[in-house]
Amino acid sequence: MLTSEAHAPIRAPPAPRSIEAPRMLMPDASLVAARRRRSLIAVLLCNVLEWFDFAVYGMLAVYLARAFFPGDSAHVGLLATLAVFGVSFVMRPLGGLLLGGIGDGRGRKPALLVAAGLMAASTFAIGLIPAHERIGMLAPVLLLAARLAQGFSAGGEWGVANAFLLESAPLGRRGFATSFMAATVALGSGLASALTAALVGFLPAAAMESWGWRVPFLLGGVLGLVALWLRTGLDETPVYRGEAGTAVSAGEVLRRVHRPMLTVFGLTMHWTVCFYVFLIYLPLFTQKQGGLSPSEANWANTLSTIAIMLLVPLVGHLSDRHGRRPFLMASCVLILLLTLPALWSIANIQGFALTAAIELLLGASIALYSGAAPAVLVELFAARDRSRWSSVAYALAAAVFGGFAPFIAVWLTGALGSPLAPALYVIAASATSLVTIWHMPETAHAPVA
Structure with a gap:
């Protein structure tokens, strides 16, 4: 025994136990929760700004037309302003391709920082551009340039931010987590509506036309800077950190992503057309056809x-719990049934109470889609494709069908001589998306990798 003990390896005595050791090994739960809250706010705030900017542009289109497209015909000026609104969507697929590529290749955080910086700068620019009477044709050119920058930023923002939320969500809560992307769409649009209503209600008409319309864009620029600062503290998602990138051919990538891209394209038609017709164009419709102030x-x-x-x-x-498809299909069916009667009632019966009730019903129908769709758009893709190709497919559909929706609505009304003509556009989009949903797989309970 003495010999064996003499030759036994010498071991250090065990470290005394301490109740403080777990605190040294694990981060404080309150700090973790605080970082998660900051990450959530940072991701969502810029999306609020994106939709605030796009909504406020449509709601202030009459004032923008007078400032940048003055002329003998107010109708032509309004069409030109809405055309700039639509042309900016051409940049969204490019933004999705490049910023989404950064998100898949270098990380979600770098792409989110670039998107926030571009959005803040371009929003400030719109609020500062001198009117046509001061710098002539340079004014609409600068307006177009700022809108193109906004479109580029927005094209990458959606897919990257949506992927970030999906990959950061707890198990079984992906739909709930990504639904806040759509909630920020409504929040941004609601802030735009409330601020526009307040400005129009409190400022004299001359002040509103001279400088009042600039206020929302300047405030939006400040909001963008806050979002940019918050995003500097983001942590990369665990799903992206665990993704091992391997080089593959362009043909292999296309074979991998073409089907989910077509599905996302078809899904987005109903969503984007309803949003831009009912939340951007409808305030103009209710003034011209519904007799509202x-x-x-x-x-x-x-x-x-x-x-x-x-x-x-x-x-x-x-x-x-119940899957994405039932809610998506219910939204399409409701919009198919409600759109024509809703526009007819606003135009022929009129009144604020009736219009508000109709818009609430349409809003609830859109919510059925907006709560389930964001998760589907990224669940259909693998992690290595998620930011770029979900962004590109979504942005293409938004550019083709959503960005020009207010323009098409105004044009259809004039071409067909009926205020109900925009309903045809909404019905066609909803029917197409309904067919897409019927043939798509359920994604709610599939694993995310």
């Missing part, structure tokens, strides 16, 4: 966006 039109729109904002997380939560 600008303030009443924007307040009615604000109520609709509040309903969407409140319902979307609930629908996202329910879609985690």
